[in-house]
Amino acid sequence: MHHIDLSSVLRQTVACDLYSNLVTRPTGAAVRDQIERLLDEAHDRTLTVIDFSQVSMIDFSCADEVIAKLLLRYEAANPPREAYFLFRGVTDEHWEAIEAVLERRGLALVLEQADGIHVVGTLTAEERRVWEAVQQLGAAAPAELAKQLGLDPRAIEAALDTLLRRRLVMHVGDDYVVVGAHRGG
Amino acid sequence: MTTVVNVPPSLDDHSFDDVLRQLATVSADEKVLLDARHVRWASPFGLTALLTLAQTRSERPTLAVPELDETASYWARAGFFRYAEELYELRGNYPKRAGSADSNVLLEITSVAKSEDVHDVVGRIQQKAQLMLRELNLDAKATVGFAMTLSEICQNIVEHAGRGGWVMVQTYRWTKRLGRRVVVIAVADAGVGFRQSLESAPGKERSDRWDDAAALEDAVIRGVSRFRDPGRGQGLAGVRRYLGRWDGKLGVRSGTARIAIVPNWDDDVPLAEHLPPFPGAQVQVTIPERGTPQAPQRTSSRTQR
Numbered sequence: 001m002h003h004i005d006l007s008s009v010l011r012q013t014v015a016c017d018l019y020s021n022l023v024t025r026p027t028g029a030a031v032r033d034q035i036e037r038l039l040d041e042a043h044d045r046t047l048t049v050i051d052f053s054q055v056s057m058i059d060f061s062c063a064d065e066v067i068a069k070l071l072l073r074y075e076a077a078n079p080p081r082e083a084y085f086l087f088r089g090v091t092d093e094h095w096e097a098i099e100a101v102l103e104r105r106g107l108a109l110v111l112e113q114a115d116g117i118h119v120v121g122t123l124t125a126e127e128r129r130v131w132e133a134v135q136q137l138g139a140a141a142p143a144e145l146a147k148q149l150g151l152d153p154r155a156i157e158a159a160l161d162t163l164l165r166r167r168l169v170m171h172v173g174d175d176y177v178v179v180g181a182h183r184g185g
Numbered sequence: 186m187t188t189v190v191n192v193p194p195s196l197d198d199h200s201f202d203d204v205l206r207q208l209a210t211v212s213a214d215e216k217v218l219l220d221a222r223h224v225r226w227a228s229p230f231g232l233t234a235l236l237t238l239a240q241t242r243s244e245r246p247t248l249a250v251p252e253l254d255e256t257a258s259y260w261a262r263a264g265f266f267r268y269a270e271e272l273y274e275l276r277g278n279y280p281k282r283a284g285s286a287d288s289n290v291l292l293e294i295t296s297v298a299k300s301e302d303v304h305d306v307v308g309r310i311q312q313k314a315q316l317m318l319r320e321l322n323l324d325a326k327a328t329v330g331f332a333m334t335l336s337e338i339c340q341n342i343v344e345h346a347g348r349g350g351w352v353m354v355q356t357y358r359w360t361k362r363l364g365r366r367v368v369v370i371a372v373a374d375a376g377v378g379f380r381q382s383l384e385s386a387p388g389k390e391r392s393d394r395w396d397d398a399a400a401l402e403d404a405v406i407r408g409v410s411r412f413r414d415p416g417r418g419q420g421l422a423g424v425r426r427y428l429g430r431w432d433g434k435l436g437v438r439s440g441t442a443r444i445a446i447v448p449n450w451d452d453d454v455p456l457a458e459h460l461p462p463f464p465g466a467q468v469q470v471t472i473p474e475r476g477t478p479q480a481p482q483r484t485s486s487r488t489q490r
Binding site: 014021023024025026027056057059060061064068069092093096097100101104105 | 329336
């Protein structure tokens with residue numbers, strides 16, 4: 001598992017190391033480039049914690065560059081690698097901008113909070129229900145989920161495929177787990 | 186021949202149009218004298234717009250500074266003369282040094298031309314904004330949104346204007362209209378403006394009614410950007426959301442039009458067209474104090490202290 005402290009990345013990418021705010025598109029693009037460089041050093045399949053704990057604030061433009069474009073790249077048809085992201089240290093101060101870009105781009109991500117792991121952003125009701133069932137079961141095969149939810153196995157498989165493509169769940173053996181449930185790639 | 190332009194005693198986002206009206210028929214290479222001797226009060230919009238006005242003149246203009254000591258002193262503390270000295274031939278007496286900082290000026294006039302300037306502005310405002318918004322009885326949550334608003338508006342200059350501009354943040358008691366304190370952000374540039382910026386979008390099709398007002402409606406109301414990327418245009422949309430939550434007002438002037446998101450406490454028109462032309466974009470954000478307002482005073486006479 002990778003851990004990326006965004007404030008450290010920010011200090012590496014802007015001229016002045018006093019800045020702790022993720023603001024402006026050029027800064028966001030530079031931070032995202034640096035994250036991708038760090039991912040290049042990782043395995044083909046990796047779980048990365050993106051840590052906001054030391055970031056004072058993030059504006060809409062920067063959230064779009066750092067978060068939205070990162071998620072879009074790795075949920076695309078041909079991503080550079082199988083990368084999963086868990087977002088840590090996101091507070092109310094960061095959430096307004098993050099929520100806005102997720103909504104605008106139709107994206108979702110997994111947040112680690114004090115009370116556990118949560119999926120946030122844009123999902124269909126069925127995707128959310130399946131994600132929550134996987135989380136509840138810890139690790140689950142499609143047949144087990146179909147039984148648990150009383151849904152058609154094909155609908156379950158379709159939802160899992162989507163959640164996998166969107167990097168919200170990952171394979172562990174024959175089972176699916178939610179991102180962040182098992183820390184390791 | 187020099188054209189004399191009278192600057193109104195109270196200079197704000199609306200009365201600045203009086204200045205532009207006098208300049209409407211004066212070509213950019215003609216010498217002008219802006220007579221601000223009788224100005225008693227100027228909003229952050231008025232001060233930043235005066236600087237941008239000088240940028241639009243090819244012949245260096247002259248500015249007769251306010252005669253009232255306290256007004257000139259305030260303009261100095263706001264950082265106006267620091268930039269005006271480079272843009273105008275200044276006539277009259279004014280403090281050469283800014284003197285002690287003014288507690289109402291949260292951010293003195295600051296040049297914004299590149300991304301690092303936005304970092305600097307946001308970094309400088311954060312601590313002050315927290316204290317000031319508490320004084321205005323606003324929730325602590327308002328502070329981050331305030332810094333985001335400032336950041337996004339300043340970025341409009343960096344991304345779209347094509348030349349640098351200025352920002353200023355100030356609090357004052359708005360007795361005339363509101364009867365309570367407000368915090369005001371003013372950002373002004375003399376760049377390409379909204380219409381020209383949107384026209385540069387690839388494949389942009391102009392509607393039958395395409396002018397400065399239509400461009401402002403596209404950008405401010407519909408979140409349209411000159412970039413095809415659907416993630417663009419979020420800045421002003423976010424600013425609108427923030428102001429909706431805190432009962433704030435957004436006014437954007439560009440070219441010959443001004444659009445405003447008008448809260449209940451104000452009686453401004455949502456869209457003003459056929460204004461005297463002025464290049465670039467000038468944005469004003471006003472956030473009022475929360476709580477019971479004092480009775481508004483029906484007087485327009487104000488003096489800067």
